[in-house]
Amino acid sequence: MATTLLRLAQAILRLGCWLALGIGLPAPSASVAPRPADRLQAFRYSDVTLTRGPLAAQAQVARDFYLAIPNDDMLNGFRLRAGLPAPGKPMGGWYDPEDFAGGCHFGQWISALARNYANTGDARFQDKVAQMVHGFHETMAPDGFFFASVKISTNWPCYTYDKNCAGMRDAYLLAGNSEALTVLKIMTDWAYKNMPRRRDEWYTLPENLYNCYSLTGDARYLELAHAYDYSLEYYDLFAQGINAFTPQRHAYSHINTLCSAARIYEATGDPKYFRAISNAWDFLTGTQMYASGGWGPNEHFVLAGQGALAASLSFDRTDWNFRTRNGDYANSFETPCGAYANLVLDRYLLRFTGDPKYGDNLERVLLNSMLAALPMQPDGRTFYYSDYHPGAHKQYFPAAWPCCSGTYAEVTADYPLNIYFHDDHDLYVNLFTPSQVRWQHGGDLVSVEQTTDGLQTDTATFVTHLTQRARFALKIRVPRWAAQPATVRVNGGVVHAAATPGTFLSLARRWQDGDTVAVTFPKSLRFESVDAQTPQLAALMYGPILLVALADGEVNLQGDPGKPSEWIQRQPGASLTFCTAHGQLFRPLYELRAEHYTTYCRLASGIHDGAK
Numbered sequence: 001m002a003t004t005l006l007r008l009a010q011a012i013l014r015l016g017c018w019l020a021l022g023i024g025l026p027a028p029s030a031s032v033a034p035r036p037a038d039r040l041q042a043f044r045y046s047d048v049t050l051t052r053g054p055l056a057a058q059a060q061v062a063r064d065f066y067l068a069i070p071n072d073d074m075l076n077g078f079r080l081r082a083g084l085p086a087p088g089k090p091m092g093g094w095y096d097p098e099d100f101a102g103g104c105h106f107g108q109w110i111s112a113l114a115r116n117y118a119n120t121g122d123a124r125f126q127d128k129v130a131q132m133v134h135g136f137h138e139t140m141a142p143d144g145f146f147f148a149s150v151k152i153s154t155n156w157p158c159y160t161y162d163k164n165c166a167g168m169r170d171a172y173l174l175a176g177n178s179e180a181l182t183v184l185k186i187m188t189d190w191a192y193k194n195m196p197r198r199r200d201e202w203y204t205l206p207e208n209l210y211n212c213y214s215l216t217g218d219a220r221y222l223e224l225a226h227a228y229d230y231s232l233e234y235y236d237l238f239a240q241g242i243n244a245f246t247p248q249r250h251a252y253s254h255i256n257t258l259c260s261a262a263r264i265y266e267a268t269g270d271p272k273y274f275r276a277i278s279n280a281w282d283f284l285t286g287t288q289m290y291a292s293g294g295w296g297p298n299e300h301f302v303l304a305g306q307g308a309l310a311a312s313l314s315f316d317r318t319d320w321n322f323r324t325r326n327g328d329y330a331n332s333f334e335t336p337c338g339a340y341a342n343l344v345l346d347r348y349l350l351r352f353t354g355d356p357k358y359g360d361n362l363e364r365v366l367l368n369s370m371l372a373a374l375p376m377q378p379d380g381r382t383f384y385y386s387d388y389h390p391g392a393h394k395q396y397f398p399a400a401w402p403c404c405s406g407t408y409a410e411v412t413a414d415y416p417l418n419i420y421f422h423d424d425h426d427l428y429v430n431l432f433t434p435s436q437v438r439w440q441h442g443g444d445l446v447s448v449e450q451t452t453d454g455l456q457t458d459t460a461t462f463v464t465h466l467t468q469r470a471r472f473a474l475k476i477r478v479p480r481w482a483a484q485p486a487t488v489r490v491n492g493g494v495v496h497a498a499a500t501p502g503t504f505l506s507l508a509r510r511w512q513d514g515d516t517v518a519v520t521f522p523k524s525l526r527f528e529s530v531d532a533q534t535p536q537l538a539a540l541m542y543g544p545i546l547l548v549a550l551a552d553g554e555v556n557l558q559g560d561p562g563k564p565s566e567w568i569q570r571q572p573g574a575s576l577t578f579c580t581a582h583g584q585l586f587r588p589l590y591e592l593r594a595e596h597y598t599t600y601c602r603l604a605s606g607i608h609d610g611a612k
């Protein structure tokens with residue numbers, strides 16, 4: 001009986017995954033041709049395990065953290081609003097029902113718990129999802145009103161519905177919770193009748209509404225998705241090659257809405273949406289992005305071509321919106337939220353095109369923004385902004401449980417999705433971090449284990465685990481940053497494979513159990529200027545890793561910026577610490593906790609490497 005139920009549940013999950021991929025969705029008009037097939041396909045959460053290394057460690061700490069938040073505390077505000085017994089205690093901060101955005105990340109936490117269950121199979125996550133969904137269901141009003149307060153329903157109705165919509169979908173699809181589907185339908189009934197069509201961050205809604213339409217077949221989801229389509233004011237501009245990243249626009253939500261455009265393209269095949277996200281990605285990386293992969297100082301875009309990124313680092317030209325308890329500031333990049341949106345967009349584009357440039361960017365964003373975030377604290381303190389001003393230090397946001405406490409849970413739960421991809425024939429490696437992937441390749445179950453920490457070393461090693469020999473190509477991203485010569489070894493012997501930076505190298509053969517592959521992509525030092533107008537202000541990179549100067553204020557460097565390896569040397573020891581000939585120390589931003597640091601240093605002469 002248990003086996004039958006398990007098989008049934010697995011079949012439902014598989015069906016849900018197919019539906020979630022957009023099978024059977026109608027095209028917006030008969031004139032739209034079928035879109036090209038995705039070049040790559042994603043793995044499921046259950047297919048990939050992070051085994052060691054800093055990404056695995058951060059994801060594990062996050063899993064433990066969110067699992068430990070008492071259910072009664074998470075549900076307290078909802079129960080009070082519903083007039084039900086409300087054990088537990090108010091969580092305070094943004095989560096307070098009468099605060100800025102009360103209870104708005106409830107759905108994100110459910111999403112993360114469901115994704116963690118799908119990844120680990122740990123029943124504690126599934127149980128917690130079940131209790132949260134049921135507890136939430138009990139608080140819903142007869143008319144479907146589901147917010148923690150009337151205030152949140154008027155301040156952030158679209159934002160909150162969006163997160164809850166995704167949470168219930170994930171609970172149903174990834175944790176097998178059927179009650180979540182009921183809740184989702186009740187919420188959408190309410191939203192269909194009552195939710196304002198253009199309020200708060202309405203333009204991020206289509207992604208989840210398309211997902212839920214493909215899950216339920218309910219035409220109202222599709223109608224809502226169309227109502228929130230951002231074509232006229234935003235997607236159409238990008239599709240025409242116009243940079244719509246204007247300073248008035250809120251940065252995180254306007255990258256997040258590009259994921260909606262990606263989902264609309266995936267569902268409908270309309271090439272306009274692909275042109276929009278492809279062009280927007282080029283503008284984002286070419287005109288808005290710091291060396292860390294972050295963007296959006298003070299949560300807004302900057303004017304391109306006017307030195308505005310450099311200006312954002314100048315104290316007298318910074319618009320300080322948020323102050324911390326000790327009077328210091330930090331506002332360069334809304335990190336967990338921004339990283340979440342950016343990584344989802346990178347994964348869409350990597351799947352659609354197979355172009356490794358999206359993998360390069362994903363690596364940059366992940367290692368230098370999200371991995372560099374401080375861990376969550378039990379009182380709700382959350383790392384919100386990365387700070388790239390001279391003499392900055394990492395700090396927590398002044399209010400507890402801000403938006404980034406919701407995305408922190410999701411982005412770490414999604415780490416398994418960033419590492420491997422596949423097509424019908426071959427297996428693709430996108431990230432270099434210890435992990436294991438299980439791939440059903442025709443009749444063969446192929447498992448590949450990546451054993452080396454690619455941050456500390458230049459070499460990544462892979463071992464195949466096979467029950468019988470299997471023919472496929474192992475395709476490994478050769479990062480754009482890779483210095484020459486790259487080397488590839490199979491079972492200890494050097495093989496000649498084209499390892500051109502910015503491509504996937506291909507090792508096609510009939511693999512057998514225990515085969516080993518070692519690829520070496522040498523990292524080297526280079527400076528990247530903050531923008532083209534300010535070539536003398538630059539960040540130091542070591543391969544994909546942002547190195548920051550340990551300093552209280554501005555840093556001036558004397559050496560030739562075109563030949564940093566001649567005057568900046570790696571120090572002995574495990575840490576990636578570097579030192580200039582004049583004694584200035586550099587370390588990876590992701591390693592720092594309380595140290596003061598300077599991201600952009602003033603060079604003796606400028607470099608020219610970008611078009612920002």
Ligand SMILES: [Zn+2]
Nearest residue numbers: 334337403404
């Ligand atoms: Zn945030």
